[in-house]
């Protein structure tokens with residue numbers, strides 16, 4: 001469908017949703033849909049809730065954030081459960097400014113933007129509909145029209161609590177345009193839009209000396225004072241500050257802590273009393289979520305300043321740390337690359353994963369428990385099975401540090417290094433080694449990396465490189481076998497036949513000659529040795545395997561290659577050990593013979609077809625693994 005048609009449809013859709021009526025009609029509507037009168041905070045919470053909450057293994061994930069934010073489940077859960085949820089229930093936190101605190105490029109702006117775009121879309125839905133006094137620059141809540149002395153009665157009839165006072169402007173309009181007849185006041189449905197300055201605002205401080213508070217709270221329109229005769233006539237005032245415009249929705253306060261104090265004092269009253277002072281008027285009620293973001297250093301210096309004391313209690317700080325999972329970090333890079341101009345470049349498999357390993361290592365803190373090293377911790381955090389550890393160990397590791405994830409390498413740095421690799425290499429393909437090299441070279445130029453830190457990071461690069469070596473070898477060896485799974489299965493069946501005969505003190509039958517033969521001790525040992533089973537322990541191991549098989553049989557389950565972790569590992573290792581020499585000779589021969597050449601071509605083809613390489617990256621991989629095996 002062409003884009004103009006889509007635009008037209010969108011307009012038609014909005015046209016259909018439009019609603020206009022008198023206050024009396026609005027009250028009628030409230031009887032059917034009382035939720036449209038909800039507070040701004042409640043609307044934000046319901047928007048998140050309506051998108052869906054998935055509960056799995058005691059952990060919650062919010063669909064609302066899922067498409068854009070990765071690996072922040074815990075921080076987001078805390079944000080929702082400690083701020084949005086209680087705020088929606090009108091608890092005190094609602095009156096505080098939400099301050100997201102986290103390291104640079106950790107997703108804070110992304111989060112705020114999601115909330116804004118989310119609210120825009122939500123206001124088009126039935127659940128997120130918003131209504132306002134027509135013609136009001138602040139889209140004032142129509143219920144403010146109900147006088148205070150009737151609000152208790154209103155609550156009894158409608159079950160809706162009203163907060164806030166009718167603004168001076170609408171007070172005047174009520175008298176002059178409607179002759180005081182509240183029921184006639186026109187009400188309309190509004191649709192949030194940052195572009196049109198409806199319900200979504202952004203305040204970003206410029207030069208504190210030149211910046212005017214008007215940007216926040218609106219200003220007197222001097223050209224109209226003569227017309228209205230007085231500065232205190234609300235019609236002579238332009239309610240067009242960000243706080244005005246964001247009423248009913250949310251305002252992002254950029255660089256809040258860098259801001260001049262006078263701006264912050266306005267927020268103090270707004271957050272405490274739900275109103276702010278503008279011009280010469282009585283206080284103006286506002287209902288909006290205010291979100292700011294900052295980094296840790298800035299925040300510490302802010303709270304250490306005595307002058308800011310009164311503001312402390314008006315702010316709720318929510319940490320937004322870096323993601324600490326390798327697989328999620330990979331997704332972040334994939335997303336950032338998709339959104340960039342280099343998205344058509346071939347990135348060899350495992351490249352982003354290896355870069356992510358380096359990044360996560362820089363963010364993790366050294367485990368206090370002696371027997372876990374940093375790489376193991378990285379694996380555990382990513383949900384991998386590490387022999388000898390379980391989920392309880394992961395939870396314990398997480399408890400060791402409160403502030404993990406607040407420092408380390410940011411995703412932008414990695415993406416910049418990847419881009420610069422692509423540009424410098426001038427080919428349409430990059431691999432893990434290219435990226436590790438580039439990450440390393442970039443450390444010198446990174447502004448916030450000290451010499452000491454640099455050394456540490458160099459070490460993490462070697463660790464990531466070691467991980468890559470293992471991955472690369474495995475990948476090539478797998479590609480060397482025609483069907484890896486098949487070979488593994490054959491080898492295992494063979495092993496099990498022998499084990500069975502051994503344990504039952506029986507003979508095997510040679511499949512070719514039909515002769516009776518003794519169990520192949522050499523074969524069994526060559527597999528068992530791969531996982532360090534000693535001569536003394538072999539009998540117990542074999543019996544244990546047989547017991548497992550019969551347990552499976554009893555439950556009617558098939559015992560297969562994946563049914564026994566250690567046996568699988570042994571089989572894998574044995575296959576690789578057998579292959580090693582073949583791979584070594586084939587990949588490093590300077591003048592491969594015809595047969596070797598054919599093998600190499602087969603392997604390259606398999607890497608391309610089945611493993612996501614292109615011919616450049618597949619050949620690079622083979623060459624690299626050849627050199628590794630010859631070391």
Ligand SMILES: Nc1ncnc2c1ncn2[C@@H]1O[C@H](COP(=O)(O)OP(=O)(O)O)[C@@H](O)[C@H]1O
Nearest residue numbers: 068069070104105106107108109110323332411
């Ligand atoms: N946990 C994350 N999940 C998804 N993307 C992330 C995450 N952390 C950072 N990013 C990406 O990194 C970039 C910088 O994030 P940004 O939101 O601007 O960070 P901040 O405002 O905290 O400095 C963005 O492209 C963002 O999408």
Ligand SMILES: [Mg+2]
Nearest residue numbers: 105108109110
């Ligand atoms: Mg930002």
